[in-house]
Amino acid sequence: MTLRRVGFAAFFLLGWTILLVPSLIRDIEAAYGQSDGGMGLAYLAYSGLYVVGTVAVGMLAVRFERRLLLGSGPVVVAAGCVVCAVAPGFGVFVLGFVLVGVGAGIIDSGVNALFMDLYPDDRATALNRLHLWVAIGALAGPFVVGRLVGSGVDWRLLLVGTAVGAVAVAAGLATRHMPRAGGHGAASAAIASAAIASPGSAVRTPLAQRALVPLIALAVGIGCYIATEIGVTSWLVRFLVDADVALATLALSLFWGGLALGRLLASVHGNRVRPVRLASVAAVACGTAILVGVLVPALPVRIAMFAVAGFAAGPIYPTIMAVGGSFYPTRTSLVSVVLSASAVMGSIAYPPLMGALSDAVGLPVGMAGAGLLAIVAAAMVVLAATRAARIKLGKLPAPAG
Numbered sequence: 257m258t259l260r261r262v263g264f265a266a267f268f269l270l271g272w273t274i275l276l277v278p279s280l281i282r283d284i285e286a287a288y289g290q291s292d293g294g295m296g297l298a299y300l301a302y303s304g305l306y307v308v309g310t311v312a313v314g315m316l317a318v319r320f321e322r323r324l325l326l327g328s329g330p331v332v333v334a335a336g337c338v339v340c341a342v343a344p345g346f347g348v349f350v351l352g353f354v355l356v357g358v359g360a361g362i363i364d365s366g367v368n369a370l371f372m373d374l375y376p377d378d379r380a381t382a383l384n385r386l387h388l389w390v391a392i393g394a395l396a397g398p399f400v401v402g403r404l405v406g407s408g409v410d411w412r413l414l415l416v417g418t419a420v421g422a423v424a425v426a427a428g429l430a431t432r433h434m435p436r437a438g439g440h441g442a443a444s445a446a447i448a449s450a451a452i453a454s455p456g457s458a459v460r461t462p463l464a465q466r467a468l469v470p471l472i473a474l475a476v477g478i479g480c481y482i483a484t485e486i487g488v489t490s491w492l493v494r495f496l497v498d499a500d501v502a503l504a505t506l507a508l509s510l511f512w513g514g515l516a517l518g519r520l521l522a523s524v525h526g527n528r529v530r531p532v533r534l535a536s537v538a539a540v541a542c543g544t545a546i547l548v549g550v551l552v553p554a555l556p557v558r559i560a561m562f563a564v565a566g567f568a569a570g571p572i573y574p575t576i577m578a579v580g581g582s583f584y585p586t587r588t589s590l591v592s593v594v595l596s597a598s599a600v601m602g603s604i605a606y607p608p609l610m611g612a613l614s615d616a617v618g619l620p621v622g623m624a625g626a627g628l629l630a631i632v633a634a635a636m637v638v639l640a641a642t643r644a645a646r647i648k649l650g651k652l653p654a655p656a657g
Contacts, residue, residue, distance in 0.1 A: 259375070263367050263390040263426040266330065269418075269425050270363050271393025273333055273356060275512065276418060277302075277340075278490045279401040279505055283411045288346035292494065292619075296611020298350045299490055302357040305602035309361025311593060313369075327430030329362030334422035341415040342570060359422070361600065369592035372581050373435050380531050380578035382471065384523040387574040391516035394489070395509050402419040402505030470583050470644040471594060477636030478576045478595050479602030480629040481539060485569060487626035491610050492562060495619050498555055507559045511566035520568020531582070532641040535575040536634040541568035543630030550624045569630070573599070576637060583644050596657065602629075 277284065281295060290298075307331065309581055316412065332355055339352025367386065375382035405411055488511060496504040522534065542565045549561030580591040610622035 259434065262425070262432055263371060263386060265388040265425050265428060266326070266363050266367050267386055268393035268396075269333065269422055270360055270367075271390035271395075271512070272397045272421075273360055273393075273418065273510065274390075274486075274642060275394045275397035275489060276337075276401065277353060277356075278415070278493060279398040279508065280405070280411045280414070281490075281493060282501060283405060284349070287411075288349060289599045290346055292614045293613040294611075296608040296614075298346075298353055299611070300443065300608035301350055301354045303486075303604040303608065304357075305354040306357035306361040306364075307597050307604065310365040310596045310600055313362045313366040313593075314614045320579075322366075322370070322434045323430055323432055326362065326366040326434070327426045329359045329366060330422040330426035330429065332356075332359030332362065332418040334359075334426070337415040337419040341412040341419075354477060354593065362537075365592050365596040368577060370434060372577075372592060375552050379581045380575055380585055381523055383574035383578050384519050384571055388516055388519040388523055391512050391519050391570065394512035394652035395516050396506040396535070398493075398512070402502050402509075406502050411517050431485055439523065457471075462640060470640040471580060471591070473582050473640035473643065474576055474583075475594055475598035477535075477633040478518040478573065479598040479605070480633035480636065481569075481572050481602070482577070482599040483602035484542065484546070484630040484633070485573070486628045487607040487610055487622065487629075488562065488565070490607045491614070491619060491622065494614070495623055496555070496558065499559075503559075510563040514563045514566030514568075515570045518567045519574065520570075522571035522575065531579050532637055536637045537571050538568045538570070538575075539634035539637065540631050541565075542572065543627040543634075546627030546630065547624060550620050550627065563625075572630075572633070579637070579640070583640075600622040 258279060277298075284290065285292075285295060288294075301463050309332070313329070336352045336355030336357075336359060339355060341352075343349035343352055355613070358468040371382050371386050372379055401411075401414055404414060404626060410598070489508070491503040492508050493501075496507055499507065518538070523632035545561045545568060549558045549565065552558060577592070577595055580595050584591050606625070610619065610626070613619065613625075
């Protein structure tokens with residue numbers, strides 16, 4: 257199997273893994289006596305450790321052999337799934353869940369950076385094609401899970417099966433030759449951390465500060481988008497309370513099926529539209545469809561609108577990542593770390609809050625907020641492009657001193 261296909265397999269695993277617990281949420285809440293608020297806290301812990309995996313792979317990419325570093329991600333996913341499957345209580349389950357988050361973060365940031373280095377002349381197409389496999393995995397997950405659980409299969413066995421698949425992906429990554437990581441290693445990681453935590457202090461020169469503005473705007477935009485994507489992913493089955501489990505998980509599959517179709521079309525025809533326009537228009541369409549799905553009470557319309565939202569969402573994440581790579585072509589690891597970490601920050605900041613909102617004012621309010629965040633993401637992409645046009649971006653300045 258070629259390196260490209262192994263990367264696709266890793267992102268299929270990533271998509272499957274991201275949807276696994278949300279698809280099982282009703283069974284998990286029943287097994288451990290948890291409320292939506294309790295699961296919201298579990299999602300928060302997962303997201304926090306996801307960002308740890310994301311940042312760690314960027315920091316270590318030039319210090320360790322890349323294939324072994326990327327191969328460690330699926331191994332950690334497998335370990336986490338096994339812990340979740342045998343957990344006697346909710347605390348142990350959350351421990352396994354956060355291990356899955358660490359492994360998924362390693363896969364996400366590491367394989368994104370790998371593909372940016374493999375395809376420097378056509379990043380938008382390559383990344384849309386890569387992220388198509390996240391969508392395919394996420395499409396398959398709820399569909400398969402809903403039908404197996406509905407037919408009486410113990411939900412814990414699905415976690416064990418996922419662990420077996422993750423080990424196979426790890427073996428594929430660890431045995432392939434890979435190019436060395438770009439982005440100047442530790443310096444990139446340091447700038448990435450500074451850009452997220454304190455943009456103005458990341459570097460000391462005015463030029464460097466101005467050069468970071470487009471990256472920061474893209475980071476905010478991708479964070480808002482992921483808040484939308486993961487918010488819908490985590491809570492759609494719960495939101496469609498009037499539907500049975502099979503229909504609710506089908507709706508989640510349709511969301512990700514639309515997302516897969518959107519990425520497929522973007523990977524084939526995306527070069528006909530400027531990346532900034534593609535990402536911004538798609539984000540507005542995604543947010544609008546979600547708002548319609550919340551406001552219209554008819555169940556068939558709701559399901560259809562979330563499928564439309566998924567289709568519009570398809571090219572957003574990989575296209576924002578590609579836009580960042582085009583702004584800073586010599587710092588692909590930095591761009592991957594900053595944008596991947598910021599995306600996880602979005603999943604930390606909002607989707608877990610939806611559990612608390614559900615208990616306090618109702619889940620429809622949280623879903624509407626997810627739609628509005630997609631529209632904010634569009635505004636941030638346009639802002640980044642506007643500021644980048646005023647600055648000659650070809651190389652992110654190195655830190656002074």
